[in-house]
Amino acid sequence: xxxxxxxxxxxxxxxxxxxxxxxxxxxxxxxxxxxxxxxxxxxxxxxxxxxxxxxxxxxxxxxxxxxxxxxxxxxxxxxxxxxxxxxxxxxxxxxxxxxxxxxxxxxxxxxxxxxxxxxxxxxxxxxxxxxxxxxxxxxxxxxxxxxxxxxxxxxxxxxxxxxxxxxxxxxxxxxxxxxxxxxxxxxxxxxxxxxxxxxxxxxxxxxxxxxxxxxxxxxxxxxxxxxxxxxxxxxxxxxxxxxxxxxxxxxxxxxxxxxxxxxxxxxxxxxxxxxxxxxxxxxxxxxxxxxxxxxxxxxxxxxxxxxxxxxxxxxxxxxxxxxxxxxxxxxxxxxxxxxxxxxxxxxxxxxxxxxxxxxxxxxxxxxxxxxxxxxxxxxxxxxxxxxxxxxxxxxxxxxxxxxxxxxxxxxxxxxxxxxxxxxxxxxxxxxxxxxxxxxxxxxxxxx
Numbered sequence: 001x002x003x004x005x006x007x008x009x010x011x012x013x014x015x016x017x018x019x020x021x022x023x024x025x026x027x028x029x030x031x032x033x034x035x036x037x038x039x040x041x042x043x044x045x046x047x048x049x050x051x052x053x054x055x056x057x058x059x060x061x062x063x064x065x066x067x068x069x070x071x072x073x074x075x076x077x078x079x080x081x082x083x084x085x086x087x088x089x090x091x092x093x094x095x096x097x098x099x100x101x102x103x104x105x106x107x108x109x110x111x112x113x114x115x116x117x118x119x120x121x122x123x124x125x126x127x128x129x130x131x132x133x134x135x136x137x138x139x140x141x142x143x144x145x146x147x148x149x150x151x152x153x154x155x156x157x158x159x160x161x162x163x164x165x166x167x168x169x170x171x172x173x174x175x176x177x178x179x180x181x182x183x184x185x186x187x188x189x190x191x192x193x194x195x196x197x198x199x200x201x202x203x204x205x206x207x208x209x210x211x212x213x214x215x216x217x218x219x220x221x222x223x224x225x226x227x228x229x230x231x232x233x234x235x236x237x238x239x240x241x242x243x244x245x246x247x248x249x250x251x252x253x254x255x256x257x258x259x260x261x262x263x264x265x266x267x268x269x270x271x272x273x274x275x276x277x278x279x280x281x282x283x284x285x286x287x288x289x290x291x292x293x294x295x296x297x298x299x300x301x302x303x304x305x306x307x308x309x310x311x312x313x314x315x316x317x318x319x320x321x322x323x324x325x326x327x328x329x330x331x332x333x334x335x336x337x338x339x340x341x342x343x344x345x346x347x348x349x350x351x352x353x354x355x356x357x358x359x360x361x362x363x364x365x366x367x368x369x370x371x372x373x374x375x376x377x378x379x380x381x382x383x384x385x386x387x388x389x390x391x392x393x394x395x396x397x398x399x400x401x402x403x404x405x406x407x408x409x410x411x412x413x414x415x416x417x418x419x420x421x422x423x424x425x426x427x428x429x430x431x432x433x434x435x436x437x438x439x440x441x442x443x444x445x446x447x
Contacts, residue, residue: 007063009037009104010087010174013095014077019048021096021218026057026064028098028216034105038063040081041095045071050095075184075192078167082177090172096218097168103214107171114148116208118200119171120164123215137164140211151204156258165197168215176204185243188236191266195240198262202247241266334372340445344412350377351409353436355424356416357381357399364416364441382413402427405436412437414445 011029015022029039041054043066057064067080078092089108093099107119120143125136142162143154167184176182180203184196201207241263248259337345344350345368354361361381368375386399388408400408413436415424421442428438439445 005036007036007038007087008034008108009089009091010081010085011037011039011091011093011104012078012081012085013039013041013093014044014074014081015041015046015050015054015095016044016071016074016077017046017048017050018095019046019050019053022050022053025093025095025098026053028101029093029104030061031101032099032104033102034108036063037104038065038085038087040065040067040084042077042081043068044073044077045069073186073189075188076186079183079186082174082183085174088174090174090177092167092170094168096220098216098218100212100214100216106210106212106214110208110210111171111173114206114208116148116206117173117176117204118151118207119210120207121169121171121210121215122213123169123217124213125217125219128218128220136213136217137162137166137169138213139164139209143209143211145209145211147208149207149209151201151207152255154204154207155198155201156255159198159201159258160261165194167193167196168217170197170200172200185239188239190233190236191240191269192236194262194266195243198244198247198259237266237270241270337368337372337445341412341414341439345372345375345377347411348376350411352377352379353382353400353405353408353410353413354379354416355382355402355413355428356420357383358417360418360441361416364414377411380408380410382410403431405432410436412439414439414441415443416441418442 013025013029018025026039026041029037039057039061041057041064043051043054051068054066058066065084067084069077069080081092082090089111091104091107103121107121110116110119120139122137122139139158139162143158177200180200182196182200182203184192188195244259244266245263248256250256251259341352344352354364365379381399382402382405383399384402386401388400388404400410413428415421415438417424421440425438425440428436
C-alpha cells in the first residue's frame, strides 16, 4: 500500500538546447492526472535559454528538480536522473516532445494491476516544419493486449516483427532497473536505446502493453534522431551491435539467434552509414575491427549473410583491398554455399530456379559470379506474374511463371527473398509438393 506522501513516478527529462520546445514538454507533465510525481530535469550543458526556463519551474514547483552538469550526453543524463529518483516508477521523456495527460496514470495503473516491471505503449508523430519525415510507432495489431509476457517472449516473438527500441515508450519499475544495474551506456551518443531496450527486456519477467498512443514525438532538424552521420556514431553502432550479441551468449538457440539478428541489422547500419564518410575521414583500423567482429559473429551464429555485407563494405572506395577478415568471411560463405548447393552448381545439366527476380536474386548471382569459380549450372528466374519464356531485361535470363513449372527443366529452386521466403516455400509446396528440391537462400544458406 502506498503512503500518502510517496512519489509514485519520477519523470526524468534530459535537456540540451531545446528552448523552443521545453515549456510544452514540461507543461505536459505538470498537467498529468496522477496524484504524486516528481520531475528531474538534467540540464546537460545547454548553451541556449533552457537553463533559465528550468530554474523558473524549479522555483515555482516543489516537485520540480534541476541538475546542471557539463555536457555528457543523453545516456549519462538519464543515468544521473535515475540515481536521484525517489519514485516507485521511472519514465524517461525527451525534452522536445510531450505526453498525453493520462500517460503516467494509465501506465502506473497497468503496472500495479499486473505487477509489471515494464509497461509498453505507442506514439504518434509530427514535424515542426523543418523536415517532412515523421514516423509513429503503432503496435496494436502486433502485440497482444492485456497479456503479461516475459521480456524474452517479447524479444523472441515480436521484436523483429515491429522494432521499437526507444526508452520513451517504456515505463519502468525503479527497483527492477536498480536491482539489475540497468543503466544506459554512458559513452554512446546515438542509438543508445537499442541496446538498453534489449538488455532491460532480457531481465524482465512481467511486461504488459497498452495499445494507446500516449506519446507525441516531434521530428525536427537537429534532434539526436535526425543528425548527420560521423565516425563516432559508426563506432557507437558497432559497440551496440557487440553488446547486443553478448546478450544472447549462453541463452537457448531460439533466443541467441534473435539477438544476433538484431546485432546483424545494427552492423548493416554501421556499414551503410560509414559508406557516407569520405575515405580521408574514416578510421580504417576501426573498419578492420568491425570486420573482425562481423566474422566472429558469423562464425558463432551461422549468420553467413555478413560475408557479402563485409565484402561490399570493403569495396566502398576504389583501390581499397579486402581486409584479411573480409577475405575469411567470403571464404566462409562460399564454403557454405558449396556444401549446400554444390551438387547443382557443379552440374552442367542443372538448371537453378531463383524464385524472385529482385535485388536479392541479383545480389546472389553477382556473388556467385564474383566468388564461386567454375559454376557449370545455369540460372533462371521464377516469378508470380510473368509468362514462361519471358526474358529479364537486366541480364537476359529466362523467367518462368511459378504456376507453370511442371514442364520446365528446373533442377532445384532457391528462394531469393528474405521477407517473403516462407510464403515462397509454402507456394511451391502447395503447387508441386516434393517435385522440386528447395533451398532457402536466407534461412539455410544464410545469404
